[in-house]
Amino acid sequence: MRIDLRPRTVLIHLALIATALVMLYPLIWMVVSSLRPGNEIFREPGLLVKDLRIENYKAGWNALTEPFTRYLLNSAVVVLGSILGNLVSCSMAAYAFARLEFAGKKMWFAIMLLSIMLPIHVVIVPQYILFSHAGWINTFLPLIVPKLLATDAFFVFLMVQFIRGIPRELDEAATIDGCGRAGIFLRVILPLMVPALATTTIFTFIWTWNDFFGQLIYLTDPHMYTVPVALRSFVDATSSSSWGSMFAMSVVSLVPVFLAFLLGQRFLVKGIATTGIK
Amino acid sequence: MTRLKALAAAAIISTLLAVSACGGDSGGPAAKDGEVTLRFSWWGSDARTKLTQSAIEAFQKEHPNIKIKGEYGEWAGYWDKLATTVAANDAPDVIQMDEKYLREYADRGALLDLKKAGDLKTDKFEQDTLGAGEFDGGLYGLNAGINSFAVLANPAVFKAAGVALPNDTTWTWDDYNRIAAELTAKLSGKGWGTGVIGANEAGLNLWARQNGESLWTPDGKVGVSAGQVTKFYEYVLKLRDSKAIPAAETVAQDMTASLDQTSLATGKVAMSFGWSNQLNAFSKASGQELKLLRIPSTTGQATKNGSYYKGSMFWSISARSKQQQAAAQFVDFLANNPASGNILLAERGVPANTEIRAAVTPKLQPADAASAKFIQDIGKELGEPSPAPPVGGGQVEKIIQRYTTEVLFGRLAPDKAAQQFLDEVNGELK
Amino acid sequence: MRRRDNLTAYLFLSPWLLGLFLITIGPMIASLYLAFTDYNLIQAPEWVGLENFTRMLSDERLHNSLRVTFTYVFVSVPLQLAIALLLAVVLDRGVRGMAFYRSVFYLPSLLGSSVAIAILWRQVFGTEGLLNQVLALVGVEGKGWISDPSTALGTLVVLNVWTFGSPMVIFLAGLRQIPTMYYEAAAVDGASALRRFFGITLPLLTPIIFFNLVLQIIHAFQSFTQAFVVSGGSGGPSDSTMFFTLYLYDRGFGNFDMGYASAMAWFLLVVIAIFTGVNFLVSKYWVFYEN
Numbered sequence: 001m002r003i004d005l006r007p008r009t010v011l012i013h014l015a016l017i018a019t020a021l022v023m024l025y026p027l028i029w030m031v032v033s034s035l036r037p038g039n040e041i042f043r044e045p046g047l048l049v050k051d052l053r054i055e056n057y058k059a060g061w062n063a064l065t066e067p068f069t070r071y072l073l074n075s076a077v078v079v080l081g082s083i084l085g086n087l088v089s090c091s092m093a094a095y096a097f098a099r100l101e102f103a104g105k106k107m108w109f110a111i112m113l114l115s116i117m118l119p120i121h122v123v124i125v126p127q128y129i130l131f132s133h134a135g136w137i138n139t140f141l142p143l144i145v146p147k148l149l150a151t152d153a154f155f156v157f158l159m160v161q162f163i164r165g166i167p168r169e170l171d172e173a174a175t176i177d178g179c180g181r182a183g184i185f186l187r188v189i190l191p192l193m194v195p196a197l198a199t200t201t202i203f204t205f206i207w208t209w210n211d212f213f214g215q216l217i218y219l220t221d222p223h224m225y226t227v228p229v230a231l232r233s234f235v236d237a238t239s240s241s242s243w244g245s246m247f248a249m250s251v252v253s254l255v256p257v258f259l260a261f262l263l264g265q266r267f268l269v270k271g272i273a274t275t276g277i278k
Numbered sequence: 279m280t281r282l283k284a285l286a287a288a289a290i291i292s293t294l295l296a297v298s299a300c301g302g303d304s305g306g307p308a309a310k311d312g313e314v315t316l317r318f319s320w321w322g323s324d325a326r327t328k329l330t331q332s333a334i335e336a337f338q339k340e341h342p343n344i345k346i347k348g349e350y351g352e353w354a355g356y357w358d359k360l361a362t363t364v365a366a367n368d369a370p371d372v373i374q375m376d377e378k379y380l381r382e383y384a385d386r387g388a389l390l391d392l393k394k395a396g397d398l399k400t401d402k403f404e405q406d407t408l409g410a411g412e413f414d415g416g417l418y419g420l421n422a423g424i425n426s427f428a429v430l431a432n433p434a435v436f437k438a439a440g441v442a443l444p445n446d447t448t449w450t451w452d453d454y455n456r457i458a459a460e461l462t463a464k465l466s467g468k469g470w471g472t473g474v475i476g477a478n479e480a481g482l483n484l485w486a487r488q489n490g491e492s493l494w495t496p497d498g499k500v501g502v503s504a505g506q507v508t509k510f511y512e513y514v515l516k517l518r519d520s521k522a523i524p525a526a527e528t529v530a531q532d533m534t535a536s537l538d539q540t541s542l543a544t545g546k547v548a549m550s551f552g553w554s555n556q557l558n559a560f561s562k563a564s565g566q567e568l569k570l571l572r573i574p575s576t577t578g579q580a581t582k583n584g585s586y587y588k589g590s591m592f593w594s595i596s597a598r599s600k601q602q603q604a605a606a607q608f609v610d611f612l613a614n615n616p617a618s619g620n621i622l623l624a625e626r627g628v629p630a631n632t633e634i635r636a637a638v639t640p641k642l643q644p645a646d647a648a649s650a651k652f653i654q655d656i657g658k659e660l661g662e663p664s665p666a667p668p669v670g671g672g673q674v675e676k677i678i679q680r681y682t683t684e685v686l687f688g689r690l691a692p693d694k695a696a697q698q699f700l701d702e703v704n705g706e707l708k
Numbered sequence: 709m710r711r712r713d714n715l716t717a718y719l720f721l722s723p724w725l726l727g728l729f730l731i732t733i734g735p736m737i738a739s740l741y742l743a744f745t746d747y748n749l750i751q752a753p754e755w756v757g758l759e760n761f762t763r764m765l766s767d768e769r770l771h772n773s774l775r776v777t778f779t780y781v782f783v784s785v786p787l788q789l790a791i792a793l794l795l796a797v798v799l800d801r802g803v804r805g806m807a808f809y810r811s812v813f814y815l816p817s818l819l820g821s822s823v824a825i826a827i828l829w830r831q832v833f834g835t836e837g838l839l840n841q842v843l844a845l846v847g848v849e850g851k852g853w854i855s856d857p858s859t860a861l862g863t864l865v866v867l868n869v870w871t872f873g874s875p876m877v878i879f880l881a882g883l884r885q886i887p888t889m890y891y892e893a894a895a896v897d898g899a900s901a902l903r904r905f906f907g908i909t910l911p912l913l914t915p916i917i918f919f920n921l922v923l924q925i926i927h928a929f930q931s932f933t934q935a936f937v938v939s940g941g942s943g944g945p946s947d948s949t950m951f952f953t954l955y956l957y958d959r960g961f962g963n964f965d966m967g968y969a970s971a972m973a974w975f976l977l978v979v980i981a982i983f984t985g986v987n988f989l990v991s992k993y994w995v996f997y998e999n
Contacts, residue, residue: 026828063324089723102717126738149727195881232352236323240559386750527852534940
């Protein structure tokens with residue numbers, strides 16, 4: 001391996017490393033804190049630790065009414081359902097908006113964008129009532145079904161923008177080869193928007209994994225709690241909190257998302273640029 | 279498309295109807311074979327969750343036909359969830375309630391009058407401790423633990439500064455300011471004398487009570503005058519100018535910090551204002567055995583410092599609960615049964631049931647025992663119980679924090695701050 | 709290609725349409741109705757006509773929250789996008805260890821709105837925080853950045869910029885989408901790196917820049933969690949981080965005034981819609997689509 005030592009390259013790397021350090025300081029602090037006895041965390045700031053202890057991890061894992069594994073599994077179910085939903089339903093809607101001509105297209109698109117402009121806090125009560133009529137409270141359905149029905153307009157719009165970047169000549173070529181709309185969608189558009197699908201997967205994973213409000217409201221039974229809800233159960237603003245356990249379990253809960261990101265980002269680079277279509 | 283429209287119309291209509299009629303599913307699931315399921319919700323950290331879960335198990339052993347489903351969470355989310363479930367008529371049967379929101383829910387008919395819930399006895403409660411959850415002739419929250427506003431002192435910081443702990447039965451506000459300023463001076467940059475009064479409404483309430491007024495009146499109005507609030511803020515400025523308290527930024531930071539991150543918990547201040555049941559948490563956080571001191575008074579007499587027994591939290595029952603009888607049995611168990619007393623100890627404050635209190639006091643950890651003793655000691659000095667905040671009054675803590683910050687940063691003069699504070703609080707009441 | 713495909717289109721749209729009619733629209737209309745009522749969440753709503761909206765005219769805390777929100781939107785969105793784009797372009801140039809840097813830069817965004825954020829932010833910007841320690845090394849006296857009303861909003865802007873990972877990833881995906889044939893053609897013409905960037909990369913990336921701009925603006929207007937977590941739900945100190953949605957939440961859930969909160973929400977919707985609409989109108993002049 002030849003090491004590139006041109007001043008420009010070195011400068012770029014120095015800048016990148018400096019940025020990385022600044023960005024990572026809070027996270028490093030969190031990891032260090034998770035290895036400290038709970039009551040030392042705020043009394044002894046800084047990153048130096050005399051002895052690293054993993055007690056917080058043991059304690060945190062079993063501190064609540066269920067082992068932490070349960071919350072990780074619950075979160076995984078919600079996340080996987082959401083990813084599946086977003087990938088399928090959002091890409092379908094996006095294809096229609098980006099490539100098809102139909103009556104009322106602009107109106108529907110505007111409505112779609114409008115639907116993400118209301119703050120959740122004023123729709124949560126009617127929504128709760130709606131789902132409670134359906135008997136869905138304390139199930140994962142209120143968290144997953146909306147994703148299956150493409151209510152996350154963010155991803156629809158994201159995919160629309162990506163599809164619009166795909167040359168139309170490809171669609172036309174496929175039509176000549178005898179592909180219908182569904183064929184073009186499945187064989188041309190989907191393979192070419194892998195980066196967008198990867199982005200959707202990664203974001204859905206992370207955002208669902210971290211989403212607190214919906215999971216707090218709809219899941220009442222501690223058996224059904226997810227990671228973010230469980231994490232907050234370590235904390236009481238007006239009394240004793242288990243910060244050590246909270247930080248330890250926060251670190252634990254970062255692992256799956258980070259892995260998801262590492263895996264997902266491989267697909268980010270597989271665009272047209274690398275599949276070699278010319 | 280027409281079927282879709284019909285479906286949509288049905289969905290919209292049902293939502294609208296549900297909102298306007300408070301419809302929705304009912305509280306507890308239907309009973310089968312005489313078995314009853316109750317939903318019970320509380321806020322708190324994992325330590326409380328563990329203890330509460332054990333208490334639930336103890337109850338279920340005594341009452342095999344009643345199943346309790348515990349729901350827990352952190353403070354802010356707890357209230358969002360409670361409001362949402364109440365709105366959807368899907369509230370838990372037994373609710374851990376705070377003074378701030380007690381009337382908010384009770385005055386609007388969401389809570390059951392516990393006097394009418396048959397199986398709930400309150401004969402072992404002192405009248406003062408019941409009073410906190412009682413208004414308009416009904417008992418809507420049963421005291422789950424007694425609390426008193428107090429000064430929390432860190433003897434280690436006093437020692438480091440070479441200042442003696444004060445005599446808290448005779449000290450005045452001037453003494454307090456002097457001692458705190460002396461502490462700051464002698465700590466020479468390593469700490470300060472005290473946290474600020476005015477970080478919550480309890481300080482102002484006691485100040486008002488010492489001067490013949492009160493933050494709230496029993497009929498749900500503001501009971502403190504602009505003149506008194508002005509004096510209160512002038513005193514806050516005195517604390518600032520004598521350097522008894524840290525810089526405004528640190529004070530403001532403490533107001534929203536979690537308990538463990540405050541200056542008292544990290545050993546930066548010698549004293550601060552807080553609740554007696556926080557002694558244990560602050561002691562653990564600071565690694566020191568903190569002490570509870572009485573609130574200073576205007577006259578130098580502890581009997582006139584306006585203190586009262588506050589409910590640290592309350593047990594309430596949803597008025598729409600279909601299992602009110604079982605819910606009352608459960609609350610009775612939590613409040614009056616030695617078995618639960620021995621499990622919960624002082625987790626929610628010193629037990630209000632006098633017999634339970636006497637029985638568990640020897641079993642408490644040192645800090646909790648100290649706060650139990652403090653509660654017992656001040657019993658003879660108390661004034662009238664303080665009325666619970668009226669509907670809309672729950673917001674007052676955030677409001678007073680904001681105006682205290684404005685005063686400390688010098689952005690508002692005390693009289694202006696006092697007037698605006700009162701205007702805003704009055705505006706919140708309904 | 710320009711024939712209409714109504715049936716196919718509606719088939720593709722059917723999941724979304726179902727979601728719209730069954731899940732999204734009902735609660736939206738309910739909240740619109742509630743905007744004209746006095747609704748305390750516990751008792752049935754009472755129709756009050758336009759009262760909630762007229763009250764907004766004289767609500768000074770609301771006006772303040774609008775000022776705070778607009779400042780935040782106009783400062784943090786361009787800043788975050790510029791940094792995200794810059795780093796995406798640098799990382800896309802085939803810098804050695806790109807995967808590593810990309811992951812590191814993305815790490816903060818993984819934290820989302822975790823409770824830990826509140827603590828971490830105090831560890832950096834508190835009176836005893838990292839920033840002040842660094843400043844002390846160079847002899848500058850720091851301050852309580854989070855608790856001083858004049859700097860608290862700034863720390864939230866930094867917090868938002870800190871999580872530039874999401875737009876960065878979207879930019880990266882967009883960069884990867886640009887067909888290599890354009891660069892190859894440009895290379896044949898002997899275009900410089902700078903010219904390739906402004907001639908090819910930037911124009912072809914405009915749909916993605918546009919997307920990030922529209923969504924980040926919508927997102928910033930609705931900004932809630934970070935301010936909520938860092939200020940302990942108070943929007944403090946002195947309302948200096950009281951975002952519009954935070955105030956709306958405070959009215960709705962804190963003060964049990966859901967009617968007023970709903971009115972505020974619909975006002976916000978109109979504001980965001982106007983911004984988005986203008987964005988779309990202007991996009992005709994700078995966003996470049998294939999064909």
